[in-house]
Amino acid sequence: MVNALGPQNLNSFSEASVSVEIETEDMTLNIGPQHPSTHGVLRLVAKVDGEKVHDVKPVLGYMHRGYEKLAEVRSYPQITTLVNRIDWVAGFSNEIPFIAGAERLMEIDVPERAKYIRLILTEMARISSHFVFNGAYALEVGALTPIFYAMEDRERVLDLIESVTGGRFHPNFNRIGGVKPAAGAGPTSKKNIQDLPAGFYRDTKVAMEKVIMAADQFQNLIGGNEVFKKRTKNVGVLTPETAEAYGVSGPILRASGVKSDLRMQTDYLPYDQFDYDIPVGENGDCYDRWDVRVKEMVESAKIVLQAIDSMPSGPLQAKVPKVIKVPQGRTYVRAENPKGEMGYYIVSDGGLGPYRLKVRTASFSNVSILPIMLEGALLPDLIAIMGSLDFVLGDVDR
Amino acid sequence: MEEFFNKIKESFTEATLEFETINIKVNSTEWIESHKKLRDKFNLKFFSWLSAIDWDNEVSVGEAPKESVSPCFEVITCLTDLANNNLVTLSTIISKSDPKIDSLVEIYAGANWHEREAYEMFGINFENHPNLEKLYLPDGYEGNPMLKSFELISREVKPWPGEVDVEGMPEESESKE
Numbered sequence: 001m002v003n004a005l006g007p008q009n010l011n012s013f014s015e016a017s018v019s020v021e022i023e024t025e026d027m028t029l030n031i032g033p034q035h036p037s038t039h040g041v042l043r044l045v046a047k048v049d050g051e052k053v054h055d056v057k058p059v060l061g062y063m064h065r066g067y068e069k070l071a072e073v074r075s076y077p078q079i080t081t082l083v084n085r086i087d088w089v090a091g092f093s094n095e096i097p098f099i100a101g102a103e104r105l106m107e108i109d110v111p112e113r114a115k116y117i118r119l120i121l122t123e124m125a126r127i128s129s130h131f132v133f134n135g136a137y138a139l140e141v142g143a144l145t146p147i148f149y150a151m152e153d154r155e156r157v158l159d160l161i162e163s164v165t166g167g168r169f170h171p172n173f174n175r176i177g178g179v180k181p182a183a184g185a186g187p188t189s190k191k192n193i194q195d196l197p198a199g200f201y202r203d204t205k206v207a208m209e210k211v212i213m214a215a216d217q218f219q220n221l222i223g224g225n226e227v228f229k230k231r232t233k234n235v236g237v238l239t240p241e242t243a244e245a246y247g248v249s250g251p252i253l254r255a256s257g258v259k260s261d262l263r264m265q266t267d268y269l270p271y272d273q274f275d276y277d278i279p280v281g282e283n284g285d286c287y288d289r290w291d292v293r294v295k296e297m298v299e300s301a302k303i304v305l306q307a308i309d310s311m312p313s314g315p316l317q318a319k320v321p322k323v324i325k326v327p328q329g330r331t332y333v334r335a336e337n338p339k340g341e342m343g344y345y346i347v348s349d350g351g352l353g354p355y356r357l358k359v360r361t362a363s364f365s366n367v368s369i370l371p372i373m374l375e376g377a378l379l380p381d382l383i384a385i386m387g388s389l390d391f392v393l394g395d396v397d398r
Numbered sequence: 399m400e401e402f403f404n405k406i407k408e409s410f411t412e413a414t415l416e417f418e419t420i421n422i423k424v425n426s427t428e429w430i431e432s433h434k435k436l437r438d439k440f441n442l443k444f445f446s447w448l449s450a451i452d453w454d455n456e457v458s459v460g461e462a463p464k465e466s467v468s469p470c471f472e473v474i475t476c477l478t479d480l481a482n483n484n485l486v487t488l489s490t491i492i493s494k495s496d497p498k499i500d501s502l503v504e505i506y507a508g509a510n511w512h513e514r515e516a517y518e519m520f521g522i523n524f525e526n527h528p529n530l531e532k533l534y535l536p537d538g539y540e541g542n543p544m545l546k547s548f549e550l551i552s553r554e555v556k557p558w559p560g561e562v563d564v565e566g567m568p569e570e571s572e573s574k575e
Contacts, residue, residue: 060533060534061532061533061534061535061536064534064535066543068519068544069459069543069544069548069550070550072459072460073459073460073550073553104417104418105417241443242507244443244444244445244480245443245445245506245507245508246445246507246508247444247445247446247447247506247508248508249444253480258480260480260481265483266483328464329416329417330416330417330419330421331416331417331418331419332419332476332485332487334446334485341446343446343447343476345447345449345474345476345487347451349461349463349464350464351460351461351464352461353460353461355451355460355461355463356451356452358447358449358474360446360447360476364511365445365446365447365508365511368508368510368511397534
């Protein structure tokens with residue numbers, strides 16, 4: 001080794017620096033739990049050899065609230081309050097599969113209008129979640145500007161959700177058999193109480209057109225940026241085979257080229273009534289994961305625009321018993337949430353609450369892929385890869 | 399779904415289709431083989447989740463089962479096929495006195511974390527697991543929180559108000575007026 005440094009072997013100094021192998025020791029690097037890019041409190045313990053990362057161990061549990069245990073001591077209507085808080089960036093979406101599961105066990109047919117309202121609000125939750133991702137991801141790879149645009153545009157969508165449900169993040173709007181009468185629907189008269197707030201359609205149209213514009217803007221502002229491309233293209237490539245074995249779902253799976261979307265494949269909401277595309281990536285790298293989400297925002301906006309045009313009239317609630325008791329049985333209902341497949345396995349014994357509720361969250365499986373994706377990655381890519389998975393710790397830890 | 403269920407039924411006679419969910423009950427000794435078969439023969443390559451149920455007549459939380467059950471753990475996995483949108487849940491019963499079952503990590507790499515979670519929450523030992531240690535709970539934590547015998551301390555200290563704080567439906571309050 002040392003001989004290589006001898007002047008007789010050298011043409012230039014730069015050549016010497018390449019041919020010399022420097023023996024370095026592994027260093028253990030602790031990232032988090034309070035790191036801005038961990039979207040909550042994820043801790044990674046990584047071994048670093050120079051700039052190369054290997055042997056990454058995610059440490060979970062800082063956000064573990066034991067929802068599965070808590071669900072065992074609560075009644076079905078009370079559980080929607082809990083599940084709102086699992087993935088707080090898209091609180092509304094978390095309610096859908098749970099409510100759908102309880103309704104399936106009770107064999108309740110939900111009125112069409114209620115289904116449409118659910119669908120519109122879930123898609124709005126998806127848009128707002130993807131706005132957060134867009135802003136935050138750009139920030140993580142070094143672009144400060146986009147988050148200000150993203151947050152401003154997201155606010156418009158959150159305002160709409162608030163005008164209907166009364167809550168920005170935790171709507172708690174679904175009821176078994178339908179939805180709650182809208183918050184802004186006007187005071188007491190029975191005629192008005194079951195309707196959306198005044199001006200909702202008009203405001204939604206404006207907001208959704210803005211969303212489509214914003215997505216276009218992101219394509220230029222972020223996607224057209226050379227630095228962003230260099231940092232994300234061919235970085236953190238995930239093969240579809242690995243993704244499947246680990247249960248990775250949602251935009252991450254689609255970015256790897258698998259055209260799988262539960263909105264089209266299952267019937268938890270009437271998505272078959274609308275015309276929309278499922279964006280799919282090619283390489284499964286960080287850029288594709290970003291790109292798929294931006295395109296999804298446009299598709300969601302299109303769905304919402306179609307839904308408000310074809311909104312059926314009718315009641316918001318099916319007839320349900322005063323005391324909700326779910327008959328004995330078990331079922332698994334899954335839904336396409338902004339972050340991937342979310343599902344609830346409900347085991348009912350005929351009581352007021354479930355005997356056991358298993359919550360399957362998207363981020364849990366999506367984060368379990370981190371050690372594989374980060375094996376041998378460069379240290380600066382660690383944040384780029386981690387951010388591209390778009391997880392929320394509430395969704396990982398439950 | 400019916401078509402797929404009939405196919406499953408040919409290989410697994412104990413399969414049931416209830417509430418749009420196919421459930422296959424297998425013996426715990428056939429745990430590994432059944433998963434291999436479902437993955438290779440039925441193309442269920444997507445590992446959705448693994449969890450367990452604690453069946454017990456004496457419970458510290460929630461309601462006890464209405465009909466008496468023999469105490470046991472039920473381990474459940476959920477597998478799906480992304481291309482054809484098929485889904486099955488697979489369940490097996492293991493004893494509570496010696497809760498152990500073979501690990502699925504060899505077949506589905508994604509089972510790793512799910513098994514670690516079931517290990518800490520229920521105390522089930524997954525044999526041949528590469529790294530069976532706690533996932534969420536801190537080191538030194540005693541007990542398995544998801545057991546029905548594990549008390550929910552906050553509920554013990556202060557009972558839940560239950561129905562008291564539940565708001566009536568609008569029609570209800572109007573009819574009273």
